[in-house]
């Protein structure tokens with residue numbers, strides 16, 4: 001994280017280190033007809049004080065969103081709220097944030113992390129959703145279990161974000177081949193869209209987007225009944241095009257100092273990003289001498 005080049009390249013994917021940077025990015029997106037989801041970077045906190053701090057910052061974020069009248073919600077990770085330290089602490093903090101969001105008519109998206117956390121994330125989201133409506137989570141199409149989880153989450157009335165999945169998972173639990181992940185993605189999208197709940201189709205893949213548009217048209221599901229989501233800094237051209245075509249678009253805006261794991265996932269999922277990073281690295285390295 002101290003490496004200046006990593007820092008510079010990571011800025012392509014991260015709005016900045018301060019809440020102010022994320023607010024500014026959200027304002028710009030709102031002006032362009034897009035909504036936002038603000039994510040305070042951070043995961044796997046190892047002490048209670050860290051989890052409490054993250055909770056306070058999320059509460060303050062909702063207040064700031066309301067004051068600024070932004071079209072934005074938030075995304076968070078349960079390991080940022082202390083899931084590694086125990087479910088009780090984590091659930092208490094999540095509930096506090098979701099209660100606050102629900103009071104403001106806003107919404108908390110619980111990001112989905114690696115498979116060690118899937119069951120706890122699904123079950124905790126359902127429990128909190130039974131008390132407050134402003135919470136939903138994420139399903140990863142690479143997981144074999146995703147279809148079954150979706151059934152339970154829909155029965156609990158949860159809004160879902162469908163993505164392909166960003167973590168390295170073994171073949172026992174996740175499709176190893178991209179074509180199978182894509183096929184499952186399309187199947188799951190076809191379960192979500194007609195469910196009557198407002199879901200998010202999160203992808204930069206033109207084939208997934210086209211399949212979604214086709215299915216919605218065929219089933220006469222109007223474009224305001226769901227939203228597309230993309231990550232900050234990735235395919236902004238496609239983000240704008242979908243807005244022009246009349247679709248809802250929300251951009252996930254990560255910010256904060258703890259950007260390293262997020263940045264590594266973005267490099268890992270696309271070799272071209274790694275090449276971009278290395279191109280930045282090489283000329284500098286040659287000036288640096290032995």
Ligand SMILES: Cc1cc2nc3c(=O)[nH]c(=O)nc-3n(C[C@H](O)[C@H](O)[C@H](O)COP(=O)(O)OP(=O)(O)OC[C@H]3O[C@@H](n4cnc5c(N)ncnc54)[C@H](O)[C@@H]3O)c2cc1C
Pocket residue numbers: 110111112113138140161163164165166167202203204205206229230231234235251252265266267269270273
């Ligand atoms: C809003 C949002 C929220 C997400 N939340 C989660 C989550 O909670 N849990 C989780 O596991 N995953 C999450 N993801 C990540 C997701 O699982 C994928 O890893 C990521 O979106 C890449 O998959 P893709 O659908 O874009 O398709 P891919 O087939 O990977 O990519 C399709 C095309 O998109 C572009 N693209 C994709 N990734 C990049 C990149 N890093 N840099 C530049 N271009 C790229 C390229 O043009 C590529 O050809 C989220 C993604 C989005 C958009």
